Amino acid sequence: MSAALIVVALLLVAAAGTAVVATGDPARQAITLSAYGIVLSLLFLVLQAPDVALSQIAVGTALVPLMVMLTVRKTKK
Amino acid sequence: MSRRSRTVVFAAGAAVLAAFFALAVAGLPPFGNTDHPYRDLAVAASLRQSTANVVSSLTFDLRGFDTLGEEMILLGSVVGAVALLRPRPDEKEQNRSRTETNQSVALIAYVFLPLTLLLGFDLLVHGHLTPGGGFQGGVVLATGLHLLYLSGGYDALRRLRPLAWYEWVEGFTTAAFAAAGLIGVRNFLPRGVVQQLFSAGTVPILNILVGFAVGAGAVVLLAQFLTQAIALEDKDD
Numbered sequence: 001m002s003a004a005l006i007v008v009a010l011l012l013v014a015a016a017g018t019a020v021v022a023t024g025d026p027a028r029q030a031i032t033l034s035a036y037g038i039v040l041s042l043l044f045l046v047l048q049a050p051d052v053a054l055s056q057i058a059v060g061t062a063l064v065p066l067m068v069m070l071t072v073r074k075t076k077k
Numbered sequence: 078m079s080r081r082s083r084t085v086v087f088a089a090g091a092a093v094l095a096a097f098f099a100l101a102v103a104g105l106p107p108f109g110n111t112d113h114p115y116r117d118l119a120v121a122a123s124l125r126q127s128t129a130n131v132v133s134s135l136t137f138d139l140r141g142f143d144t145l146g147e148e149m150i151l152l153g154s155v156v157g158a159v160a161l162l163r164p165r166p167d168e169k170e171q172n173r174s175r176t177e178t179n180q181s182v183a184l185i186a187y188v189f190l191p192l193t194l195l196l197g198f199d200l201l202v203h204g205h206l207t208p209g210g211g212f213q214g215g216v217v218l219a220t221g222l223h224l225l226y227l228s229g230g231y232d233a234l235r236r237l238r239p240l241a242w243y244e245w246v247e248g249f250t251t252a253a254f255a256a257a258g259l260i261g262v263r264n265f266l267p268r269g270v271v272q273q274l275f276s277a278g279t280v281p282i283l284n285i286l287v288g289f290a291v292g293a294g295a296v297v298l299l300a301q302f303l304t305q306a307i308a309l310e311d312k313d314d
Contacts, residue, residue: 050208051132054200054208054209054213055213058216063216066220066299066302067298067302070299070302070303070305070306073306
């Protein structure tokens with residue numbers, strides 16, 4: 001059961017990571033990066049690392065995409 | 078260097094890396110086995126210290142000195158961002174006229190602002206008991222505070238977020254943590270009963286200290302990006 005969950009989570013991470021790389025526009029990439037962060041935190045949760053999962057959600061899903069979007073907004077003008 | 082020679086150098090480096098990586102992976106213990114010498118030592122040690130969350134015991138007690146190093150990395154990146162993103166002498170912050178915020182977005186932000194701040198404090202205060210702790214709680218508090226921007230716009234955020242306070246909090250808490258590390262504070266407080274709110278000795282105190290350092294640091298960091306992206310933008314328009 002848990003081995004199957006780990007495989008599913010790993011496949012999701014691979015798919016989401018590919019989506020981030022395949023996204024060309026940096027503003028859209030911030031969104032796929034955010035989704036990738038959620039999927040990665042699911043993997044950490046399945047691997048029984050809830051502390052790391054929380055860090056991943058806070059930093060990878062909220063903080064970093066926000067900084068990317070603000071930078072894109074500044075540099076696109 | 079021509080494209081061809083660059084490719085050759087890359088291929089040689091990649092081949093060596095692949096070989097050593099394969100060797101290292103082959104030498105790893107099998108995935109998910111029960112033999113974890115470090116886990117056995119760490120769990121026993123954190124139970125001796127009455128710390129229910131073993132991860133917090135590691136970061137703030139058994140390996141607290143490593144956390145001091147991470148604090149310094151955070152301080153360094155915040156100071157670096159402040160230095161790099163400071164406005165040029167000819168740039169001036171402008172008072173923006175009220176911007177229209179999408180009402181449904183504002184409503185969601187109003188609802189989630191107190192919930193997120195509550196969650197952040199919860200992670201902070203119970204870091205020695207349940208998953209979470211100073212780092213996670215601090216980042217949740219800092220990002221939650223920025224829901225103010227979504228609900229009330231940049232002016233509301235700037236009025237309710239006196240940046241100088243956050244700069245002082247970041248400096249003082251980091252200095253306090255560094256002082257604790259330099260004088261070699263050990264877990265000297267009574268450890269209490271495991272799983273009680275007041276247990277684990279100095280772990281919850283260091284947890285909250287780091288939480289304020291991380292939260293204030295993230296606010297100062299984001300403020301530089303916000304100033305650059307929003308406040309200085311109008312000038313060239």
